Amino acid sequence: MxxxxxxxxxxxxxxxxxxxxxxxxxxxxxxxxxxxxxxxxxxxxxxxxxxxxxxxxxxxxxxxxxxxxxxxxxxxxxxxxxxxxxxxxxxxxxxxxxxxxxxxxxxxxxxxxxxxxxxxxxxxxxxxxxxxxxxxxxxxxxxxxxxxxxxxxxxxxxxxxxxxxxxxxxxxxxxxxxxxxxxxxxxxxxxxxxxxxxxxxxxxxxxxxxxxxxxxxxxxxxxxxxxxxxxxxxxxxxDEHVAEQRERYRGRREILRTALTDAGMRIDDSAAGLYLWATRSEPCWDTVAWFADRGIVVTVALTATDAQVAEVAARLSAA
Ligand SMILES: Cc1ncc(COP(=O)(O)O)c(C=O)c1O
The missing domain is CATH 3.40.640.10 (Type I PLP-dependent aspartate aminotransferase-like (Major domain))
Structure with a gap:
């Protein structure tokens, strides 16, 4: 992922x-x-x-x-x-x-x-x-x-x-x-x-x-x-296709944001754009390794398909 x-x-x-x-x-x-x-x-x-x-x-x-x-x-x-x-x-x-x-x-x-x-x-x-x-x-x-x-x-x-x-x-x-x-x-x-x-x-x-x-x-x-x-x-x-794309990203963001916070992470900034700026309050390479152990490559971008975003949320929830 x-x-x-x-x-x-x-x-x-x-x-x-x-x-x-x-x-x-x-x-x-x-x-x-x-x-x-x-x-x-x-x-x-x-x-x-x-x-x-x-x-x-x-x-x-x-x-x-x-x-x-x-x-x-x-x-x-x-x-x-x-x-x-x-x-x-x-x-x-x-x-x-x-x-x-x-x-x-x-x-x-x-x-x-x-x-x-x-x-x-x-x-x-x-x-x-x-x-x-x-x-x-x-x-x-x-x-x-x-x-x-x-x-x-x-x-x-x-x-x-x-x-x-x-x-x-x-x-x-x-x-x-x-x-x-x-x-x-x-x-x-x-x-x-x-x-x-x-x-x-x-x-x-x-x-x-x-x-x-x-x-x-x-x-x-x-x-x-x-x-x-x-x-x-x-x-x-x-403007219509932009509104549609926004809604896709809004949905993915919501799923990932919930999955990350439920997995104990804090999200800073992230008020706009395509990324979630998340921390486990530890050196960031440790967090990247924690994700990698679950088959997830980060930074946390919202640019993955709905199926992939759902799978990420499932893996984080299992963690
Ligand atoms: C902050 C920022 N600026 C510019 C770009 C480049 O976008 P593009 O060259 O596709 O217009 C990116 C791409 O991710 C970006 O994140």
């Missing part, structure tokens, strides 16, 4: 597959900026789902948010040795992207404590803790960053998967006012639309920074394949 990797296991919705198939004849190069209707779809989804208002020209698509995260420090031409702040407990790609650009990753949840920071990554809802940054805290970080000429980029790939809390985008007016200067958000369709195999993500926010990224990418590439652009337009235009 593999709960160790957050990879979607449910089918890509049929309307998205159909859009991909219908666009299979694609002899020409796609543009780096993406189709106008794709950028409009991203902008429309941000407005409809997150109450975030950006012009389509302040959106830039890419082949997956992992690739965007890994490449942004280099694409922005950050000076080697620059300090890139990443969350204390974080998805590894923030550090890898910084290192690839010759920068120094600094892991802390207090970016204000870092002298000479150039870029700050936030991740809310977070992987792997499922923590959600309060609006007030994000607003403080943005205000500090603007005052110190630091770019803040928030990875929001789990933003539609809020359980106990409603996550808010860094681009929302309650966080950054009615301007997006110095602020970007990274989004992904991988989890909300079961589209991880297609590779699609986008950045949106500060028009100037988006323009800088576009200018470099015109020659560095990472263009989104045309059929995937059409699939993304279909995915961004439909």
């Amino acid at each position: 593999d709960l160790s990797v957050g990879t979607p296991v449910d089918p890509t919705p049929e309307l998205i597959q159909a859009a991909l198939r219908a666009a299979a004849n694609a002899p020409g190069y796609p543009t780096v900026a993406g189709r106008d209707d794709l950028r409009a779809a991203c902008s429309g989804w941000l407005a409809r789902s997150l109450d975030v208002h950006v012009e389509p020209s302040a959106v830039l698509p890419g082949i997956g948010s992992k690739e965007l995260i890994a490449s942004i420090p280099r694409m922005l031409g950050l000076d080697p040795g620059s300090r890139v702040v990443i969350p204390r407990i974080a998805y590894p790609t923030y550090a890898v992207g910084a290192l690839l650009a010759g920068c120094e990753p600094i892991a802390t949840d207090e970016p204000e404590s870092v002298d000479d920071a150039t870029l700050v990554w936030l991740n809310s809802p977070g992987n792997p803790t499922g923590s959600v940054l309060p609006v007030q805290r994000m607003a403080e970080i943005v205000a500090w960053a603007r005052a110190n000429d630091v770019l803040v980029i928030s990875d929001e790939c789990y933003i539609e998967l809020g359980w106990d809390l409603e996550p808010v985008s860094i681009l929302h007016p309650s966080v950054c006012g009615d301007r997006h200067d110095g602020v970007l958000a990274v989004h992904s369709l991988s989890k909300r639309s079961n589209l991880a195999g297609y590779r699609f993500g986008f950045v949106a926010g500060d028009q100037q920074v988006v323009g800088d990224l576009l200018a470099v990418r015109k020659h560095a590439g990472m263009m989104v394949p045309t059929p995937v652009q059409f699939a993304a337009i279909a995915a961004l235009g439909d």
